[in-house]
Every structure is written in structure tokens, then in C-alpha cells.
Amino acid sequence: MHTDFERCVRAVQSKDARFDGWFFTAVLTTRIYCRPSCPVAPPKVRNMSFYPSAAAAQQAGFRACKRCRPDASPGSPQWNERADLVARAMRLIADGVVDRDGVPGLAARLGYSTRQVERQLLAELGAGPLALARAQRAQTARLLIETTTLPMGESAFAAGFSSIRTFNDTVREVFALSPTELRARVAKGRPAATPGELSLRLPFRAPLCPDNLFGHLAATAVPGVEEWRDGAYRRTLRLPHGPGIVSLSPRPDHIACRLRLTDLRDLAHAISRCRWMLDLDADPVAVDAQLGKDPVLAPLVAKAPGRRVPRVADGPEFAVRAVLGQQISTAAARTHAGRLVTAYGERVEDPAGGLTHLFPDPAALATLDPAALAMPQTRRTTLTTLVTALAGGELDLDVGSDWQRARAQLSALPGFGPWTVESIAMRALGDPDAFLASDLGIRFAAKELGLPTTPAALNRHAAAWAPWRAYAVQYLWATGDHAVNTLPVNGAA
Structure with a gap:
């Protein structure tokens, strides 16, 4: 633009x-x-x-x-809408891949040469991967300077700078203030922070409807990993340098975010995952304008504009949960997931709530005994095959993955039909055009609204909603009487 x-x-x-x-x-x-x-x-x-x-x-x-x-400012919605090389690179840079693995690591994740990645980013964004990562480090540095009392040296290394001199030079160059001057500007009147926590404001493009976003996350919360407490969605995070805990609360003009990290070097990664999880970089005006062209969807959009797609902090985690939830109720799926967490998840300490574990990673789940799973044999096979593919690196469901390739790989696994594949594409891969035509809730909504009810016919009608069919799913789900559509009341859940 x-x-x-x-x-x-x-x-x-x-x-x-x-x-x-x-x-x-x-x-x-x-x-x-x-x-x-x-x-x-x-x-x-x-x-x-x-x-x-x-x-x-x-x-x-x-x-x-x-x-x-x-x-x-909120990130460009292009990086969530598109699936090309530049968009995948931007999602990975925001996730901290360049800081952890360098430009060669980024290129390897994308499957392209370093030169090709640099050339395409420079052509479209006017900056290469190192400059883009540097801009993100500057933003992380400003957050640490303004929201914590950490010594400047610790802030520098936590933000990803290799030296204090580079940290000082970058802050002066980007913000026209020294780190000390930047901290002095906000020190007066700043509320006292809870020891060990960072308090941040996550911006978004208005409007934002929090009902289905937080309602879905709370209603499907896995015991020990997620909870709704005191008006906030809380969950554990698996981060590169150790576990973290995040608390997210909707406000009229921002999302209040409180982070407890094992290592402050994970700050940028944690913020990226939180923004991704709440779909905060979406362009709701463009989405609602397209969906509102359909006379059937127009009243739903007008009633509660700005619905987001509730995503997950970790792609492999959601794939496992999607298999556990095949053809059973939300409550039963939570129970199955909770048992896996208790048996295979890494324990964490949560002084402020009831979180107890990280969701087990594929390597931990690779050791599970299928006979111990209270589910049909076919679903046991589906789960163990999925875990094997994830643990062996044959299947990539991270934020920078290739959406169509991931769909093809999932479809080739036993027990993965359109519902499971599209659920993963929508909530784990972040494809804004994923569509669950065979979902029972969608079919009930379609019947009530006078839309086609067979998956094939509904897919044909929904073609006019592209490229925002994942958002159409949220509006259709919202017609039902289910907890996923309602912002939870305050208190522990």
C-alpha cells in the first residue's frame, strides 16, 4: 500500500x-x-x-x-492473510527465529536460500531480515526500559542485543533518547509492578468482539494448562528459554497482558505468541466488509462486528487436541487432554492461580502407551501417528509453516478428515480462509439461516466469503447457544 x-x-x-x-x-x-x-x-x-x-x-x-x-502499532495484517515466502518469513521473524538461529536458520525453516529470502524481503519491505529483527529488538528494549526496573545491562541482553553499546546506540537512533532518558519519561506515575511480572498493553485494530474470542479459549481450556480467572484468560507457554505464564484481559482499546517469564530473552517471542493467539493483527474492517455483502451474514456482522479467530499458542498442541476432540463433546475433549497433561506435561509453578503444567510436547507424547488412552483403537492410531510425525520433524505446524503443504501432509495421515484438517488450518496454522463445512455447529447454523446444509453445497455458497471464511465460521458459531460464544463471568473457572 x-x-x-x-x-x-x-x-x-x-x-x-x-x-x-x-x-x-x-x-x-x-x-x-x-x-x-x-x-x-x-x-x-x-x-x-x-x-x-x-x-x-x-x-x-x-x-x-x-x-x-x-x-x-499493530502488525500488518498481510502477514496473517498471506501464505507466500515474505508472509511466512515475517511471521517467523516476529516469533524470534532470526535472533535465535540467525538468517541462515530463517532460510532453512522456509526452505529457500539466504540470498533469496533477503532479496524478497528487501524488495517488498525495504529492509532485510537483520534490519527487521533489529527493529523488533528495539521495540522489545523499549518495553523492558519502560515497564521494568531492570538494570540497563540486563535489559540489553534480554532484548537480544549482543552488547550494551549496540543497545545504547540503537535506542538513541530509533527513539532519539538514551535508555535512561526513555525510562525517566515514564517513571513518574507508573504503577508498581508485581515482582517477577511484566505488565503490557497489546494494541489491536478496532472493532474487536471479545465474546467469542475469550469465550472459546475459556470454554475449551485444558485443566492445568489454561484457565479463566478474575476476568482474564491465563495459560502456560512453552518458550525457548523456559516456561512462562500469561494473563490476558480484554479492555476497550487494548488487551491487558501480564507475563511471568523464566528468562526475559523470551519476551518478544511471548508477545508474538499472545498476539497470534488472539488474532490481534487482523483487519476487521476488511473482513466484515466482505462478509457483510452476503444478506444472510450481514445482520450477524452488524450485531457484533470485529470477531476474531481464537487461535492457539502452539500448533502441535492444538493438533493433538483436535484429534482428542474428534466426535466427542467439548467437556470430554478437555478431560482427555487433562489426563495427557497430568501424565506427560512438565510441571510449572503458578503463584497467582491454578496452572500446573505445560502441555506435553511431541517428544514427551512419543513415549505414551496407546493402551492407556480411553478412546477407540482407530483414534489411538490417529493420535500416535500424528505424534510420531511431529516428533520426527516430518510435519511442521508452526507459525511459519506452508499452509497447503501442511494440509496435504495431515490429510495423508490415518483418521484425518476435512473437519480435523480445517480445524488445524484455522486455529493452529492461522489460515483466514479455512472453513469447517462439515462441523455440526456450522450445519445447524446454516439450517437456521436458510443456507445449504450439505458440506458440498455449503462450500459452494461460502466461496463468496473468501478469503475470510474462518471469520465466517465465528459468525455462524455465534448463532448457537454455547459457552464458546459468551465472555465468561469474573471468577475462577
Whole structure:
């Protein structure tokens, strides 16, 4: 979009927050870059220049605006909508792959050469993977500086910088303030933090309907791994440097996020997983505009706009849970998953609630005894075959995976029909066009709304909802009387 100069100018002049994260405005006279909705008076048109990423603006010598904080804007929805190389690379960079494994590690995950990945990112985003990762490190550094009392040296290494000097230089270059000055700006009036916790605000594009988003996560919560407590969805996270616990609460203009981490180096990774889980980088205006063209869906969209797709923090985890939930109730699926967690999950300490375990990873589940599973033999075979493929690295269900390849691999496994494959594509892979035509809840909704009820006919009708059929699923599910559609009441669940 940044190449459409006139459209960008109109968005900046109208301070349109819908375009935050889509592009960045650089002011040639002040050498500052902003988000489109910056509250400062728009610059003269002749002084505007537009960039596709914060990294590109920083690389061109612009520093972040202190008023609108463009580095903290929601991410571009393109990286959730698309399945090409650039989109997969951006999802992996946000997940911290470059910081952990370098550019060669990123390229290996994508299945392309380092040169090809760098060339495509530079062509579309104006910055290579190292510059994009550097921009993310700067954002993580700002969060640590402003929300914790950590010594600057610890903040530097936790943010992923290799030296304090690089940390100082980057913060000054990006924010036009030293780390000490940046902390001093927010120190006054900052509420006291709970020891060992980080308190953050996760932005999103309005509108956001929290009912189905948090209702689904709470209603399907696996005992010991997830819970709804005191108005917040809480869960354990498996992170590169140790376990973590997150608490997420809906607010009118942000998601309140409280993180307890074993190692602060996992901060950027944890934030990325939380944003992914709540689908916070979606473009609800574009989604609802498309779905609202259908006279059947239009009233549902108008009643509760901004529905998101409730995802999962870990792809392999959800694949296992999807198999456990085949042809049984939500309560029974939770019971089966809870038993696996107790038997094979790693224990964690939760001083603030009732979380007890991490969900077991494929390596741990590879040791399970199929005979101990209280389920039909065919489903035992489905589960053990899945776990073997995940543990052996033959199946990739992480955020940077190739959606169509993953679908084909899943479909080749015994016991994986369209419902299971599309459920995984929607909630684990993040494909916005995944559609569960054979789901009973969808078919009941279709019957009530006068839509076709057979999977084939419903798929044909739903073709007009592309590329947002996963969001249509949320609107259709919402017609039913089920706990997944209702924001839980406060208290422990």
C-alpha cells in the first residue's frame, strides 16, 4: 500500500487508525516517522514519504515519533492473510527465529536460500531480515526500559542485543533518547509492578468482539494448562528459554497482558505468541466488509462486528487436541487432554492461580502407551501417528509453516478428515480462509439461516466469503447457544 501515494496521504490527513501497521509516514523535514493515526497535525504533503515497515524507515535514517509510538502499532495484517515466502518469513521473524538461529536458520525453516529470502524481503519491505529483527529488538528494549526496573545491562541482553553499546546506540537512533532518558519519561506515575511480572498493553485494530474470542479459549481450556480467572484468560507457554505464564484481559482499546517469564530473552517471542493467539493483527474492517455483502451474514456482522479467530499458542498442541476432540463433546475433549497433561506435561509453578503444567510436547507424547488412552483403537492410531510425525520433524505446524503443504501432509495421515484438517488450518496454522463445512455447529447454523446444509453445497455458497471464511465460521458459531460464544463471568473457572 505504501506505493499508493494519494491513498496514503488521505489516510494520514484523516488520521485513520485502520491503516496503522500497513505503512509508516516519514516526515522529510523533521526526520521522524509516524503511524497514520498520529495525533500531531499532518505534515505538508510535499514533506511526506511512505515506507512499508518500521525497519525500512529506521534504515533510511528516520526516528520514531514520541507521540504516536509507531513501533508499537499493530502488525500488518498481510502477514496473517498471506501464505507466500515474505508472509511466512515475517511471521517467523516476529516469533524470534532470526535472533535465535540467525538468517541462515530463517532460510532453512522456509526452505529457500539466504540470498533469496533477503532479496524478497528487501524488495517488498525495504529492509532485510537483520534490519527487521533489529527493529523488533528495539521495540522489545523499549518495553523492558519502560515497564521494568531492570538494570540497563540486563535489559540489553534480554532484548537480544549482543552488547550494551549496540543497545545504547540503537535506542538513541530509533527513539532519539538514551535508555535512561526513555525510562525517566515514564517513571513518574507508573504503577508498581508485581515482582517477577511484566505488565503490557497489546494494541489491536478496532472493532474487536471479545465474546467469542475469550469465550472459546475459556470454554475449551485444558485443566492445568489454561484457565479463566478474575476476568482474564491465563495459560502456560512453552518458550525457548523456559516456561512462562500469561494473563490476558480484554479492555476497550487494548488487551491487558501480564507475563511471568523464566528468562526475559523470551519476551518478544511471548508477545508474538499472545498476539497470534488472539488474532490481534487482523483487519476487521476488511473482513466484515466482505462478509457483510452476503444478506444472510450481514445482520450477524452488524450485531457484533470485529470477531476474531481464537487461535492457539502452539500448533502441535492444538493438533493433538483436535484429534482428542474428534466426535466427542467439548467437556470430554478437555478431560482427555487433562489426563495427557497430568501424565506427560512438565510441571510449572503458578503463584497467582491454578496452572500446573505445560502441555506435553511431541517428544514427551512419543513415549505414551496407546493402551492407556480411553478412546477407540482407530483414534489411538490417529493420535500416535500424528505424534510420531511431529516428533520426527516430518510435519511442521508452526507459525511459519506452508499452509497447503501442511494440509496435504495431515490429510495423508490415518483418521484425518476435512473437519480435523480445517480445524488445524484455522486455529493452529492461522489460515483466514479455512472453513469447517462439515462441523455440526456450522450445519445447524446454516439450517437456521436458510443456507445449504450439505458440506458440498455449503462450500459452494461460502466461496463468496473468501478469503475470510474462518471469520465466517465465528459468525455462524455465534448463532448457537454455547459457552464458546459468551465472555465468561469474573471468577475462577
